[in-house]
Amino acid sequence: MMKKIPVIEIFGPTIQGEGMLIGQKTMFVRTAGCDYSCRWCDSAFTWDGSAKKEIRQLTALNIWRELQQLGGDRFNHVTISGGNPALIQALGELVSLLKQNGIRVALETQGSRWQEWFYEIDDLTISPKPPSSGMKTDFHVLDDIIFRLTKKEKQGVSLKVVVFDDADFSYAEMVHKRYPHIPFYLQVGNDAISSNDESMLRTALLDKLNWLVEKTVQSKDMNDVRVLPQLHTLLWGNKRGV
Amino acid sequence: MMKKIPVIEIFGPTIQGEGMLIGQKTMFVRTAGCDYSCRWCDSAFTWDGSAKKEIRQLTALNIWRELQQLGGDRFNHVTISGGNPALIQALGELVSLLKQNGIRVALETQGSRWQEWFYEIDDLTISPKPPSSGMKTDFHVLDDIIFRLTKKEKQGVSLKVVVFDDADFSYAEMVHKRYPHIPFYLQVGNDAISSNDESMLRTALLDKLNWLVEKTVQSKDMNDVRVLPQLHTLLWGNKRGV
Numbered sequence: 019m020m021k022k023i024p025v026i027e028i029f030g031p032t033i034q035g036e037g038m039l040i041g042q043k044t045m046f047v048r049t050a051g052c053d054y055s056c057r058w059c060d061s062a063f064t065w066d067g068s069a070k071k072e073i074r075q076l077t078a079l080n081i082w083r084e085l086q087q088l089g090g091d092r093f094n095h096v097t098i099s100g101g102n103p104a105l106i107q108a109l110g111e112l113v114s115l116l117k118q119n120g121i122r123v124a125l126e127t128q129g130s131r132w133q134e135w136f137y138e139i140d141d142l143t144i145s146p147k148p149p150s151s152g153m154k155t156d157f158h159v160l161d162d163i164i165f166r167l168t169k170k171e172k173q174g175v176s177l178k179v180v181v182f183d184d185a186d187f188s189y190a191e192m193v194h195k196r197y198p199h200i201p202f203y204l205q206v207g208n209d210a211i212s213s214n215d216e217s218m219l220r221t222a223l224l225d226k227l228n229w230l231v232e233k234t235v236q237s238k239d240m241n242d243v244r245v246l247p248q249l250h251t252l253l254w255g256n257k258r259g260v
Numbered sequence: 261m262m263k264k265i266p267v268i269e270i271f272g273p274t275i276q277g278e279g280m281l282i283g284q285k286t287m288f289v290r291t292a293g294c295d296y297s298c299r300w301c302d303s304a305f306t307w308d309g310s311a312k313k314e315i316r317q318l319t320a321l322n323i324w325r326e327l328q329q330l331g332g333d334r335f336n337h338v339t340i341s342g343g344n345p346a347l348i349q350a351l352g353e354l355v356s357l358l359k360q361n362g363i364r365v366a367l368e369t370q371g372s373r374w375q376e377w378f379y380e381i382d383d384l385t386i387s388p389k390p391p392s393s394g395m396k397t398d399f400h401v402l403d404d405i406i407f408r409l410t411k412k413e414k415q416g417v418s419l420k421v422v423v424f425d426d427a428d429f430s431y432a433e434m435v436h437k438r439y440p441h442i443p444f445y446l447q448v449g450n451d452a453i454s455s456n457d458e459s460m461l462r463t464a465l466l467d468k469l470n471w472l473v474e475k476t477v478q479s480k481d482m483n484d485v486r487v488l489p490q491l492h493t494l495l496w497g498n499k500r501g502v
């Protein structure tokens with residue numbers, strides 16, 4: 019019997035808005051629950067109780083059928099996101115099922131928890147949280163996760179740090195130096211997660227991106243990094259399910 | 261004695277605004293001259309005579325020194341762009357020199373000409389031009405280039421097609437089907453290459469991106485592709501040298 023997975027949204031096809039696969043056509047499965055509570059979390063509804071009624075307990079097969087219903091023959095890539103999907107052991111069943119059906123799978127997690135099924139993920143983004151989040155990175159755990167992942171040769175893995183201010187940038191430099199061989203992405207923080215004024219939001223995000231590019235250009239420790247905005251926020255503002 | 265390379269700009273560090281390395285911190289070397297004359301070329305100054313006085317004949321060593329002067333210890337990546345840099349055999353000397361100095365090298369060309377030094381490029385973007393450009397792709401030449409590149413195992417190569425309209429999108433589908441194993445990027449065309457109104461330009465580009473995402477989402481032939489804007493145009497409008 020298949021185990022249940024707490025799911026808060028399934029949507030797509032759309033494009034991945036951020037990180038190593040920015041622009042990639044994909045479906046999204048968003049799980050409920052997080053062991054963090056970042057100050058600026060842009061998916062707090064997955065863990066703060068506000069969307070409690072939307073959480074469904076689904077088996078891997080339920081999820082796969084819903085993905086097929088929504089996406090038909092118009093997808094071959096699925097992104098699993100949260101919350102922190104790494105809390106959910108049963109996700110391994112979904113990952114296997116997707117892979118058996120020829121689907122490429124991406125996952126994003128903050129790197130606070132290991133799961134054996136990480137090895138089956140094609141594109142794994144580890145996104146440790148900077149000081150502005152209010153969270154503290156457990157580097158023993160993170161070291162261990164990165165170590166396990168780099169043992170496997172063909173694992174697609176990247177680090178991504180969201181940057182809001184100078185302290186966050188210093189944290190990003192430190193993380194990049196600690197794991198210099200992992201492809202590294204800097205992402206502009208979104209200060210205005212509840213704004214409905216799309217044009218103001220766009221301007222604010224692009225100004226922030228400009229600032230982050232300038233910081234990166236000036237830093238000799240950040241030569242081999244990539245700086246990116248969240249495309250979905252530029253496109254669709256703070257809307258959910260796009 | 262080193263051969264001369266016609267160069268129209270050298271600038272950076274900045275970020276790569278488009279394609280497979282979007283967001284990557286890099287320096288730019290832009291060569292003069294093109295065998296095409298695309299209707300919407302956003303670097304027509306490299307070939308239309310308007311910036312003739314800016315063209316300098318430089319050796320690989322001259323270029324490397326200028327890169328070091330500009331970038332100091334704040335870069336380890338160089339992007340060679342044009343015009344069509346694939347016209348210039350002598351660029352092989354620059355590529356070798358950069359690689360000897362531990363620099364990663366990216367190159368963009370439309371795929372109308374082969375050079376043996378392509379094999380030394382780390383990240384090669386082939387960007388065949390769609391109908392709206394007014395140009396005609398020579399698929400004999402393109403087939404041959406793709407065939408040579410895929411013989412080498414570790415070559416980083418991608419295809420990128422700029423899309424302005426439905427006919428361009430159909431062309432992109434055809435190219436993607438012809439070379440299904442090459443990572444494929446769709447890029448939003450910039451209709452307003454001479455606009456100085458940055459906010460209007462941003463809105464127009466994001467509306468266009470929205471349209472292209474929707475086309476891609478609906479197409480079952482475009483499941484494994486990535487859709488991207490030009491970040492530098494969103495950030496800095498149509499300015500040169502950023």
Ligand code: SF4
Nearest residue numbers: 052054055056059101
């Ligand atoms: S780790 Fe992610 S989902 Fe969890 S609180 Fe932080 S930003 Fe939100």
Ligand code: SF4
Nearest residue numbers: 294296297298301343
């Ligand atoms: S191939 Fe590139 S540089 Fe040459 S005319 Fe076309 S867009 Fe311009």
